Amino acid sequence: MSGRKAQAARNDELILRAARAVFTADPGAPIAAVAERAGVGISALYRRYPSKEALLQKLCGDGLKLYIEITERALADDGDPWEAFAGYLRGIVDGDTSSLTIKLAGTFTPTEELGRDSARASELATEVHHRAVAAGVLRPDVTPADIALLFEQLASIKLGGEERTSELRHRYLALAMDALRVPPGHRELPSHPPTDEDLSARWRPAS
């Protein structure tokens, strides 16, 4: 089952994957970078999306849908309340949805559907939050908005490769969770801290 149709279908996925990777790494990246990363030409992109803005809207929408999906899954979790909440936090961090939504918003004019999904996502997140507070596992003086900003802070971490970045985000998520959880206490932090090499690399030009 090969042929141009199959190739095209494969490119659909290839392009979206590349776009996600490129724009989460750098929201201002040129569209040519996406094409290169996907291993296709520019026209393969423009055949699918009429403009860069359209592509960004698609990515942002997908990110929002992923966010909603993860949140709904957390709401369906009937196990230990803290574990449900913690799993939710880890899921959002893994999905890198903050990079796909906030970071891309503002770089284009939002559609009406985006607004609706965003509102829905916000509702669901609030529900998850309140459950955790009601169960007495989440400190009550933080709000869902606080958690949203926490996600953004974690998304701002970019160090080394994709793998290492993910490790570090989880490390600082774990640290934050120590401050979030009731009763207070320190749990072991995952992964290992940044090395001097990690940090000093950023002083060198041409990243």
Place this chain on the structure above:
Amino acid sequence: MSGRKAQAARNDELILRAARAVFTADPGAPIAAVAERAGVGISALYRRYPSKEALLQKLCGDGLKLYIEITERALADDGDPWEAFAGYLRGIVDGDTSSLTIKLAGTFTPTEELGRDSARASELATEVHHRAVAAGVLRPDVTPADIALLFEQLASIKLGGEERTSELRHRYLALAMDALRVPPGHRELPSHPPTDEDLSARWRPAS
């Protein structure tokens, strides 16, 4: 005591202040934005700095010196060990030195002096860190590099005006401190969480 000399001296300060404000808000800002913010013409800038890069190096160097100064002050603090460490953290966040150093590095080729100051800053920070650990007030499984990344996460917060941004950074610093401090425990968070308006404003274009 007026005259062109005085005007020039005033402009020196005006320009540096404007540059700091503009580039911490947006490291990629055009140089014209600095001139506009300072209320001077472009040539007033170029009379003082031969290029944009030179200006950025100056800002970065100043940021590093500020960092060093704050850290040395913390080392001189002989009071309660936790309060000394906490004051240090708050000082760095207030100085916004992360924005002045890391965020600007990489946008220009670093000088040799910058490298030296950076190394010195790192040493001092490590000393502050170890003191806090030795005093038993800072959890021992976090490293100075962890703290550096924590500063960067806080610096990534930008919401509302300068004032509000500072409040929020301190709010999340306080949260992080709850996870950092030995013995574990929750302290009251400063300021108030982001409002819906705060968050939704970012979905609107033209920030």
Place this chain on the structure above:
DNA sequence: GTATAGGGGAACGTACGATTCCGTTCTACG
């Protein structure tokens, strides 16, 4: 009154990047 430092801001030159366009390849099908 004149030389000159200090400045304002338009003009220049360049690089970058979204979009368009043209020629090519591979299928499907007569």
Place this chain on the structure above:
DNA sequence: CGTAGAACGGAATCGTACGTTCCCCTATAC
């Protein structure tokens, strides 16, 4: 086989944004 056309690759085009330079004006200093 021969040809129409979808799907591409990638060079050419067209703006625009921004660093830097230049020209001319103003207000001191002497």
